Amino acid sequence: MSADLESLEDFRARARDFIRANLRAADPDQMVGPLRNERTDEEELAAVARERQVQRMLFDAGLAGICFPKEYGGQGLTRDHQRTLNQELAGYEYPSRLQAPTFSPCAAVLLDFGTEEQKQAHIPAILRGEEIWMQFLSEPSGGSDVAAALTSAVKDGEEWVLNGSKIWTTGAWWSDWGLCLARTNWDVPKHRGLTVFILPIRQAGLDVHRIEMLNGSKEFCQEFLTDVRVPDSDRVGDVDDGWTVGTRWMFHERMLTNSALVTIPAGMSHGGGTRAMTAVARDAGRLDDPYVRDLVGEARMLEMVDRHLRRRVGEGIATGAMADQSAAIGRLFVGTATARIRSIDFEIAGAAGAAWTADDGELAFAGQDFLMRQVSCIGGGTTEMARNVISERVLGMPRERSQDKDVAFRDVPRSATTRS
Amino acid sequence: MLLALSSDQELFTETTAKLLDELVPVGELRRLREDPVGFDRRYWSRGAELGWTSLLVDEDHGGGSIGEHGLIDLTLVAYEFGRHAAPGPLAVVNVVAATLSETGHGDAGVIDGLVSGAMLATWCLGEPVPGDRLGSLALDIALDGGEVVLNGTKRPVESAAVADHLLVTGRTGEGLTQVLVPAGASGVSVSPMESVDMSRRFSVVSFEDVRLPATSVVGEIGSADAQVARQLEWALAVTCAESVGAMQTAFDMTVEWAFDRYSFGRPLASYQELKHRFADMKTWLEAGHAISDAATRAAAEGSAGAAELLSTAKAFIGDYGSELLQDCVQIHGGIGVTFEHDLHLYLRRHTLDRALFGTPADHRQRLCDIVEAQEEVA
Numbered sequence: 164m165s166a167d168l169e170s171l172e173d174f175r176a177r178a179r180d181f182i183r184a185n186l187r188a189a190d191p192d193q194m195v196g197p198l199r200n201e202r203t204d205e206e207e208l209a210a211v212a213r214e215r216q217v218q219r220m221l222f223d224a225g226l227a228g229i230c231f232p233k234e235y236g237g238q239g240l241t242r243d244h245q246r247t248l249n250q251e252l253a254g255y256e257y258p259s260r261l262q263a264p265t266f267s268p269c270a271a272v273l274l275d276f277g278t279e280e281q282k283q284a285h286i287p288a289i290l291r292g293e294e295i296w297m298q299f300l301s302e303p304s305g306g307s308d309v310a311a312a313l314t315s316a317v318k319d320g321e322e323w324v325l326n327g328s329k330i331w332t333t334g335a336w337w338s339d340w341g342l343c344l345a346r347t348n349w350d351v352p353k354h355r356g357l358t359v360f361i362l363p364i365r366q367a368g369l370d371v372h373r374i375e376m377l378n379g380s381k382e383f384c385q386e387f388l389t390d391v392r393v394p395d396s397d398r399v400g401d402v403d404d405g406w407t408v409g410t411r412w413m414f415h416e417r418m419l420t421n422s423a424l425v426t427i428p429a430g431m432s433h434g435g436g437t438r439a440m441t442a443v444a445r446d447a448g449r450l451d452d453p454y455v456r457d458l459v460g461e462a463r464m465l466e467m468v469d470r471h472l473r474r475r476v477g478e479g480i481a482t483g484a485m486a487d488q489s490a491a492i493g494r495l496f497v498g499t500a501t502a503r504i505r506s507i508d509f510e511i512a513g514a515a516g517a518a519w520t521a522d523d524g525e526l527a528f529a530g531q532d533f534l535m536r537q538v539s540c541i542g543g544g545t546t547e548m549a550r551n552v553i554s555e556r557v558l559g560m561p562r563e564r565s566q567d568k569d570v571a572f573r574d575v576p577r578s579a580t581t582r583s
Numbered sequence: 584m585l586l587a588l589s590s591d592q593e594l595f596t597e598t599t600a601k602l603l604d605e606l607v608p609v610g611e612l613r614r615l616r617e618d619p620v621g622f623d624r625r626y627w628s629r630g631a632e633l634g635w636t637s638l639l640v641d642e643d644h645g646g647g648s649i650g651e652h653g654l655i656d657l658t659l660v661a662y663e664f665g666r667h668a669a670p671g672p673l674a675v676v677n678v679v680a681a682t683l684s685e686t687g688h689g690d691a692g693v694i695d696g697l698v699s700g701a702m703l704a705t706w707c708l709g710e711p712v713p714g715d716r717l718g719s720l721a722l723d724i725a726l727d728g729g730e731v732v733l734n735g736t737k738r739p740v741e742s743a744a745v746a747d748h749l750l751v752t753g754r755t756g757e758g759l760t761q762v763l764v765p766a767g768a769s770g771v772s773v774s775p776m777e778s779v780d781m782s783r784r785f786s787v788v789s790f791e792d793v794r795l796p797a798t799s800v801v802g803e804i805g806s807a808d809a810q811v812a813r814q815l816e817w818a819l820a821v822t823c824a825e826s827v828g829a830m831q832t833a834f835d836m837t838v839e840w841a842f843d844r845y846s847f848g849r850p851l852a853s854y855q856e857l858k859h860r861f862a863d864m865k866t867w868l869e870a871g872h873a874i875s876d877a878a879t880r881a882a883a884e885g886s887a888g889a890a891e892l893l894s895t896a897k898a899f900i901g902d903y904g905s906e907l908l909q910d911c912v913q914i915h916g917g918i919g920v921t922f923e924h925d926l927h928l929y930l931r932r933h934t935l936d937r938a939l940f941g942t943p944a945d946h947r948q949r950l951c952d953i954v955e956a957q958e959e960v961a
Binding site: 441450453456457459460461463464465467468471472474475476478479482484485489491492495496499547549550551552553554555557558560561563 | 838842853861862869870872873874891944946948950951953954955958
């Protein structure tokens with residue numbers, strides 16, 4: 164660490180002054196519930212616009228991109244500065260939609276593999292809130308087996324022509340750029356025929372379809388690419404070497420909020436939080452029931468452990484004390500812990516979690532959130548994949564046998580039908 | 584345990600681990616099963632020489648820490664105790680030594696004796712059912728002229744049969760009082776209990792009109808609540824670190840077993856069903872390290888969130904640690920429930936620690952209290 168870095172004390176004072184003078188108190192609804200279907204499209208777009216604005220304000224105040232290099236508009240500071248900012252942001256609004264996947268994994272991948280021109284073109288714009296990025300990674304043909312991507316890219320002069328479909332992008336309908344994994348060679352084994360591209364989302368040939376989730380939320384999207392032309396200068400990494408990029412990409416994805424590139428106010432968790440839980444218990448009139456108190460205690464326990472496990476894994480990876488693949492440990496815990504918290508919520512709500520009136524307050528959400536419980540174990544890479552990574556890459560246990568290792572990808576057996 | 588130790592802490596940990604390897608290998612632990620005391624006094628003195636009993640004691644009283652915080656250093660010892668299922672009343676001796684040092688209790692000879700390992704002391708906290716829940720104390724400490732009179736029963740009290748002094752926590756009206764009782768005081772009776780651990784020994788200690796001069800009171804009569812809370816923090820930090828140590832050894836043993844043991848022509852470690860369970864266990868283990876370290880640091884720094892973190896740690900490590908240990912047994916199969924296999928040494932240690940100083944359920948209740956109190960402030 165160089166001596167001329169801004170001291171944590173100075174940084175804290177500067178961040179605090181800015182935040183108190185300029186940011187609004189956090190919207191409590193922002194902290195609760197997995198993908199609740201509460202906002203109209205107009206409200207969602209207004210929220211996105213406000214977040215871009217807040218990001219721009221942070222940028223102008225020298226508080227954006229704390230751990231991004233200075234040459235790309237970042238602050239070039241440390242994890243400790245990022246943590247300090249997170250602490251000062253507690254209780255205030257922040258650009259939640261811009262963190263993942265824009266800052267990590269997308270910007271993180273650009274920093275790792277992008278050309279100088281790509282980094283100059285996009286990282287400062289990202290930090291100014293002008294570009295929101297999506298991961299064009301999963302496909303309808305398979306979620307976990309991302310290296311089996313079927314979206315194809317064919318070279319045509321100095322351009323590539325992309326065709327196929329990507330899925331499970333949260334908020335692609337209001338986003339700007341996509342980081343896209345595509346197949347450029349069908350005659351080699353699957354990991355060796357992939358290439359990564361970047362492309363604008365709003366363009367002819369790229370249709371964004373909003374998927375209705377079981378709770379009515381339409382934030383997840385599917386994209387259809389029809390002869391989308393991408394200049395070769397928008398290729399990230401070498402041709403057919405997309406898996407080198409992809410491996411690192413998925414590491415960044417598993418880091419979630421462990422990543423030093425991501426801002427998340429201290430004390431915020433992925434799930435609903437115990438504050439919502441006691442609200443549920445109070446609205447249910449059960450906060451004096453010892454069993455309910457046990458459940459509330461359990462939920463708080465899971466939240467606290469999640470927070471400190473994330474910190475341990477983040478520091479362990481940053482200092483080299485833990486392998487990069489240990490990011491899957493944090494991912495597995497937050498998935499299962501959040502799912503358990505959803506179950507606890509529903510248990511506390513009782514019958515009102517299943518059938519409610521407008522007067523039932525927080526109870527009204529418990530059942531709907533429970534229906535969406537598994538999202539925490541699916542999105543961002545399933546917990547099953549995390550378990551594979553931990554056992555195979557962290558503990559060194561034998562890899563699962565696969566049928567696609569030394570076979571040209573075009574000859575690998577595929578599902579008979581896939582969602583198109 | 585901590586990802587980054589200072590070089591002094593690293594040396595301290597290594598020296599402790601080496602001493603435990605040398606003096607209490609598993610063969611010795613098995614022998615101690617029949618030993619009424621559960622450990623050799625020379626072993627305890629050797630550990631005391633290394634600093635096991637002086638880390639929370641003020642330098643003016645012959646103590647001192649290795650790093651910035653003695654409590655963090657002590658949890659490094661506790662972690663090694665767990666990893667080795669080592670004998671000896673580590674938590675309670677340290678709690679008494681630290682309390683006497685912190686409150687400036689008169690008899691300096693006791694602190695010296697505890698620091699050197701020549702003397703033993705224990706903490707009498709828990710009580711019989713239904714008062715065995717965390718925080719419910721009924722033992723009566725009455726003031727009678729220049730004397731205090733103790734009446735009540737404590738259990739389980741660690742190493743009470745060999746302790747020279749008993750630090751007794753009781754109630755004087757609404758407030759808490761603590762008294763340092765010499766083991767031989769008239770009216771004190773100690774009867775041994777059985778325990779799940781191989782080497783840790785516990786007793787029921789009864790106090791029947793035990794009369795002592797008021798100078799035996801540690802701190803102020805009726806206002807020891809804050810001191811008792813601190814003692815509980817120390818005990819929880821030690822117990823959690825020790826539990827994580829036991830989890831670590833059992834996990835390491837089971838990973839090794841999974842690589843070595845073949846069934847249907849392939850190692851257990853190649854079965855996805857088992858690999859996924861190992862992934863869960865590894866996650867709980869790292870989470871145990873993370874929350875134990877965070878709670879210890881908060882307690883060491885006297886931060887406002889210490890009680891919440893310690894209850895989180897005790898609840899989590901108790902519950903998820905038991906799952907981990909029992910799954911280690913399961914993956915071993917029949918051999919895992921034999922006396923011959925060493926796995927039970929660590930299962931026993933974790934099982935004991937889970938139940939001491941509040942069960943996971945006790946601490947979940949405490950967490951709910953804390954959540955509510957936080958909301959009232961907010």
